Structure formats: C-alpha cells, structure tokens
Amino acid sequence: MHHIISRTTERHLKMFICFTLFIVGIHTAQAQTTYCNPMDIDYKYNFEQLNDKISYRSGADPVIINHKVGGNSEYFMFVTISGGYWHSKDLIHWKYLTANRWPFEDMCAPAAVSVRDTLFLFQSTFESRPILYSVAPEKGIWEFYNRWTPRLPKDIGPWDPALFHDPDTDKWYMYWGSSNVYPIFGAELDYSKRLAFKGQYQAMFWLNQYEHGWERFGPNHSDPFKPFTEGAWMTKHKGKYYLQYGAPGTEYNVYANGTYVGNAPLGPFTYAPYNPVSYKPGGFATGAGHGNTFQDNFGNYWNTGTTWIGLNWAMERRIVMYPAGFDKDGQMFSNTRFGDFPHKMTTNTWQGKGDGLFTGWMLLSYKKPAIASSTLDTTAASRITDENPRTFWAAKQNKPGETLTIDLETEQEIKAVQINYTDYKTDIFDNKPEKVYTQFKILTSKDGKKWDLASDLSQEPKRDRPCAYIELANPVRARYVRYEHIYVASPILAISEFRVFGNGFGKVPQTPKTFAAIRQKDSRNADLKWEKVSGATGYNVLWGIAPDKLYQTYQFWNDEPNTFELRALNVGVPYYFAIEAFNENGVSEKSSVIGVK
Incomplete structure (x- = not known):
C-alpha cells in the first residue's frame, strides 16, 4: 500500500510540475510588455508577382480597427494582399485569421470601420465590388452588406478607400484616391440604400509639391517626378475633421502621412502647416505613410504606416505603428523619435506626445x-x-x-x-x-x-x-x-x-555644442550642420512649428556626414530646430531651440 501511495503521489507530483511549467510558459509568453517596429506579425508571401516568379513576404497599407467583441474592445488589422487579417487583444500578440467570404480576389489597401456591433470592410477597386460586414470578425464570419458599389469613371476608383461614420450625425462617408494625377476624393454614402453613393463625389484636395517640400518625390524628396497621393483616412477630434493622406511614394524613406482639417466631413479643408504628421526618414524602418489613425482601449491615439524594404520588389514592405494624438491646440502629431527601438505598450492613458512609451533601451x-x-x-x-x-x-x-x-x-x-x-x-x-x-x-x-x-x-x-x-x-x-x-x-x-x-554602463553623450539650421532661398529646404560628439552613436534632429512642438524627427548615424539638406518644409511657415545625441548608454539633453524663418 505504501508503494502504491508513493507511485500515485509521484504521478500527481509530475502532473503538478508539468501543469506548473505549462502555466509558467503561458505566463512567460504573455509577459511581453514592449513592441518594436517593424511589427512582429506573420507577413504573408505575396502572390502579386507570381507571374514574374518573385517570392517575398510583404505587408502594407494597414488599417487597425478597435471593435467590440462581446463586452471587450479588441483590435482587427487589415493589410494589403494578405489572404486574411489579424486579431489582437493587446496590440502586441496578433493572431492571423482567414474568412469564410474572403473575396473574389485578395484585397489591396482595404477600408474598415466599426459601427456599433458591426465591422464593415471594403476593398480598393476600379470595378463594382461589395461591402462586407461581420458581427463576429473574431470567428472569421463575414457576409455581404451590399452586392455592388457603382463603378466610377476610369482611373477614379475608389482605390485606397476609407469608410467613415460620423457618430454625431449618424452619416456615412467614403474617401479615396491613389494617383499622381487625381486628387483625394470624398462622397457621402446613403445608409438607407446600403451605403450607395449619395450625390456626386467631390475633389477634396491635390498635392502641392511647389509649396509643401515633403510632398516632393524620391529619396529625401530629391526627384522631380510628380508625386503620388494615396491612403485616405478620416479622424474626427473635438468637432474638427482631419482628412489624412499618404505622400509622396511608398518606395522611399520619406513616405509620410499628412492631413487637411475642416469643420465638415466634406470640407472645405485647409492644409495643416505642421505637415507631415507622421514622418520617419532615418533609421532602420524608414517610411511611415499610408496607414490609419485609431484609439486604443485607454483612449490613446496611434498612427499606422508602411515602411519600405524594396529588396525583391519595389513594393516589398512592412508595417509600423507609432504613438499619435492631438495637442492642446488641435495639432495632430505622430511620435517617431526612436520609432524602431523598443517601446512600452500602453496600459493606461499616457500624457504628452508619447515619449514616455520609449523604453530607453538603446x-x-x-x-x-x-x-x-x-x-x-x-x-x-x-x-x-x-x-x-x-x-x-x-x-x-x-x-x-x-x-x-x-x-x-x-x-x-x-x-x-x-x-x-x-x-x-x-x-x-x-x-x-x-x-x-x-x-x-x-x-x-x-x-x-x-x-x-x-x-x-x-x-x-x-x-x-x-x-x-x-x-x-x-x-x-x-x-x-x-x-x-x-x-x-x-x-x-x-x-x-x-x-x-x-x-551600456558608460556615459551618455554630451549635447552637440554647435547646431545650425539655415533656410535656403527655396524655403522648402534648410541646411543643417552640427558638431559631432565623442562617443555618440547617432543624432536626432528635431523640428516643428513652435519651440514646444518639435514633433518631427530625422535620425542620423555618427559615421554619416554632419551636414544635411532637409527638404521637407512648408513655404511660409517658420520653424524651430534642436538636436540630441545618443549612444548605447542613453540620450543627451536636447540642445537649445533655434528659430528659422
């Protein structure tokens, strides 16, 4: 009897140990509290270039939607040509899902919106295509909301669409555009007619690279080729309508998001002088354009975008996500400072512009x-x-x-x-x-x-x-x-x-002692110069339209030249600049802010 009890006890003990290890394993897997761009998801091999026998993983044009699942708010991410979509409860761990009605042909630059208990989904198209809906997207169950969207004139689209529901008026709208010829368009949709177009679509705005330096094409805005606008998105904040767009081209380090602001969903809209709102031209994951803006479960804003790989094919890309928001003056921003270093995931409402999310891990x-x-x-x-x-x-x-x-x-x-x-x-x-x-x-x-x-x-x-x-x-x-x-x-x-x-365990670098920013005759450009610092790994040049609004960042390495022609400025807008140095041990204090007219 004693031997039997011992064997039974031993078996229970082994079961307890295995169960404990299993729980510990789950706890360890769930203990991650930080993230790092590019996003850690299972990017899909892209059949887009199958006929050219080019194989590569890619992900672009992200839309993340916060949607109610039961009593919880959870996240759904839709990405170009991925054969499905992703679901997350915490913005860190993402599970790939396939759908019962995943279309006809795979989706490019999809539009999605959550309204009450329903998630709506629509693909980019130049033909007639349906809008799908789901009340159980976490299960991959989708149905046709309508069977058609009226075909628009040739080359108009709607390509790169965005669906917007105004909660204050219960009215629906669509915005779209992907071209270096046509503008961003907008139209009201008729909910009583299954979201058919209500009236005529309208031009919202065109790119203007002659006044907006960051809208110029090419690496560091150096190519005279006519730029592209795409990736419309609408965010309503405190009664203002922020119509966002991507420019100037996905295959460049300067791919960014900008915004126009209006008092009504279809405008008129005014160009935001602080554009671009999301911009990351330096570092490892360069480019931040064509994404969306959403709020997490704590009310914090985020801006998603597309970063460029371009090794196997020009459109080979990955996904990035940055803290974003609106300051006390209603200025929209996205924080890309150290944007491809580890950041904390939010667990509450953060203050300021999200600098507190940077882990300080260098x-x-x-x-x-x-x-x-x-x-x-x-x-x-x-x-x-x-x-x-x-x-x-x-x-x-x-x-x-x-x-x-x-x-x-x-x-x-x-x-x-x-x-x-x-x-x-x-x-x-x-x-x-x-x-x-x-x-x-x-x-x-x-x-x-x-x-x-x-x-x-x-x-x-x-x-x-x-x-x-x-x-x-x-x-x-x-x-x-x-x-x-x-x-x-x-x-x-x-x-x-x-x-x-x-x-590291050494000293943080000193702040560069000299830093200059001189506006050129072409005021879209400014010449930057700084003194290199001993022991620095790199530098962040920070700038914006006011001393307390240095929302833009350009990261440079210490082994690169200490002069640079910044070509991202807006004509007629005064700017303010500062610089900081960083190394493996941390970040220096920012330099004094200098004004440039």
Whole structure:
C-alpha cells in the first residue's frame, strides 16, 4: 500500500510540475510588455508577382480597427494582399485569421470601420465590388452588406478607400484616391440604400509639391517626378475633421502621412502647416505613410504606416505603428523619435506626445563585429549590423545549427533582440502554416566560450516571424550575442539585421555644442550642420512649428556626414530646430531651440 501511495503521489507530483511549467510558459509568453517596429506579425508571401516568379513576404497599407467583441474592445488589422487579417487583444500578440467570404480576389489597401456591433470592410477597386460586414470578425464570419458599389469613371476608383461614420450625425462617408494625377476624393454614402453613393463625389484636395517640400518625390524628396497621393483616412477630434493622406511614394524613406482639417466631413479643408504628421526618414524602418489613425482601449491615439524594404520588389514592405494624438491646440502629431527601438505598450492613458512609451533601451549592435558559421558568396556577416534592411547575410546551407555571433565589444545589459529575415531567392507562393514558420535560439556569453540560453522559439507554437522581436524575460549581462538557426521555410537562410537592444554602463553623450539650421532661398529646404560628439552613436534632429512642438524627427548615424539638406518644409511657415545625441548608454539633453524663418 505504501508503494502504491508513493507511485500515485509521484504521478500527481509530475502532473503538478508539468501543469506548473505549462502555466509558467503561458505566463512567460504573455509577459511581453514592449513592441518594436517593424511589427512582429506573420507577413504573408505575396502572390502579386507570381507571374514574374518573385517570392517575398510583404505587408502594407494597414488599417487597425478597435471593435467590440462581446463586452471587450479588441483590435482587427487589415493589410494589403494578405489572404486574411489579424486579431489582437493587446496590440502586441496578433493572431492571423482567414474568412469564410474572403473575396473574389485578395484585397489591396482595404477600408474598415466599426459601427456599433458591426465591422464593415471594403476593398480598393476600379470595378463594382461589395461591402462586407461581420458581427463576429473574431470567428472569421463575414457576409455581404451590399452586392455592388457603382463603378466610377476610369482611373477614379475608389482605390485606397476609407469608410467613415460620423457618430454625431449618424452619416456615412467614403474617401479615396491613389494617383499622381487625381486628387483625394470624398462622397457621402446613403445608409438607407446600403451605403450607395449619395450625390456626386467631390475633389477634396491635390498635392502641392511647389509649396509643401515633403510632398516632393524620391529619396529625401530629391526627384522631380510628380508625386503620388494615396491612403485616405478620416479622424474626427473635438468637432474638427482631419482628412489624412499618404505622400509622396511608398518606395522611399520619406513616405509620410499628412492631413487637411475642416469643420465638415466634406470640407472645405485647409492644409495643416505642421505637415507631415507622421514622418520617419532615418533609421532602420524608414517610411511611415499610408496607414490609419485609431484609439486604443485607454483612449490613446496611434498612427499606422508602411515602411519600405524594396529588396525583391519595389513594393516589398512592412508595417509600423507609432504613438499619435492631438495637442492642446488641435495639432495632430505622430511620435517617431526612436520609432524602431523598443517601446512600452500602453496600459493606461499616457500624457504628452508619447515619449514616455520609449523604453530607453538603446541599440547596442550598430556596426559591431559579427561572424557567421558559414557565408554564401559575398553576403558578409557584417551586413547584419549596418541598420539597412536591403543588405543581408546568407548561410551556405539552410540547416539547423548555423550561427551568427555579434561581439558588442564590452559587456552590456541586453534586454531585447530583433531578427529580420530576408527573402533571398525564395520559391514560396503559399502560406501553409505547417511549412512557413521560423524558429531559432538566442544565446549570450560574457567570454565567447560559455553560452547561456536566453530565448528558444522552438518552445513556442510554430509561426512565421520574419521581423521577430524577442523581449528577454530578464535582462542579461553579456558581451556576445548569438543567433542559432533552427528553421525557416525559404531554401536559403538569409538575415538582413540582427538588432540587439539594452543599455551600456558608460556615459551618455554630451549635447552637440554647435547646431545650425539655415533656410535656403527655396524655403522648402534648410541646411543643417552640427558638431559631432565623442562617443555618440547617432543624432536626432528635431523640428516643428513652435519651440514646444518639435514633433518631427530625422535620425542620423555618427559615421554619416554632419551636414544635411532637409527638404521637407512648408513655404511660409517658420520653424524651430534642436538636436540630441545618443549612444548605447542613453540620450543627451536636447540642445537649445533655434528659430528659422
């Protein structure tokens, strides 16, 4: 009897231990409190270039909707050509869903809006297409709300549409436009006729690159080619209507969101002199255009956008999300300062412009030495620390055990890593989850000899994470950080960036002593110059239309020139500038603000 009791007790004890480990595993998976751009979702292989035999993951033109599910407010994200959509309860963990009526052909730049208990969805089109609706989007159940949308004249659309319901008047509207010829359009919709157009559509506004420097085409607004406007979105705030748009082109670092402001849904609208409202031309994840603005469960605003990869195809992209809002004067802004470094996810209403969400975890890996277990052709390991998503390392073979090791050169406190995979000579044109997933381990070492396991993705459910962001359960003091490969579906293992975040134990850099901004005769441009600081990794140039409204950021690295022609200004608008330096240990104080007319 004693032996039986012992065996029974042992069995119960093992069950208890397994259950405890299971709960701990769940707790660990759910303990993540930060996020990092580009967003860590399972971007889908894009069939758009199937006929050209080009295979790559991509995601663009995001729309995130806060929608009631039962008694809770949850989030649904719709992305161009993804075969489905994503669902989240916390804006960190996203689950991919497919739908019973996912259309006809896949959706480009979809429009979505939540009204009462119903989520509405509409695709970009130049033909007649239906609007779908769902009262259970978390289950993937959709129905036809109408069977047609009247065809508009050739090239008018509605492409890149946005649906807007005015809660104060119970009226419906649609905005759209994607062209370097046509404007952003708007029209009222007739709810009594299943959201058919009510009256004529109207031109809302055109781009004006001759007065708005940031609307100029090309890298750093340097191309005279006529720019594109697209990605309409409407936000109502304190009785004002903010009609947003993307410009000047998705394939450039300066892709941004701007806004016009009016007192009525169809205008007239006035150009906001502080444009662009979301702009991130420097750093790793460049570009912030064509997204939407939404509020989270605490009332905080966010602005989503599209960041450019452009390695396999010009339209290869990822998704970004930034804190946003409206200041006391009604000025709309989006905070992209350190926008591709780790940020805290909100758990309450934040004050100011969202600077408090920045974790203060700095980039530890920039231009640090890296070695690989093997290298294919000339794809050197040094490319994984250059903060360029269009350069990459590839292994000779895609097999478990291949490694990448970064030497941080001194012992640092490591808090998070991000692995960005590259689709190099891939042959994947489906997204079968049993085949398309990523797994790896992260190890750390103080001496390069004894290694400790920091994270193991083989211990979590299989999923594809081409921009995998790993927040360590506990900070780790180490000098070396290693990626150990387990699995990726592509025939070639290729990684563009292995990013390590945390904090060093040295001194924060000093504020640059000299900083100048001189407006050119063409007042869309200003010449910037600063004195480099010893020990700095980089600099943020901050500017805006008032000393307390420095909402724009351009990030530069210390090994780049300390002069720059900024070509993003608006004619007739005075500006104010400041600069700060940063390194692995933190951020300097901002310089004195200087005014430029």
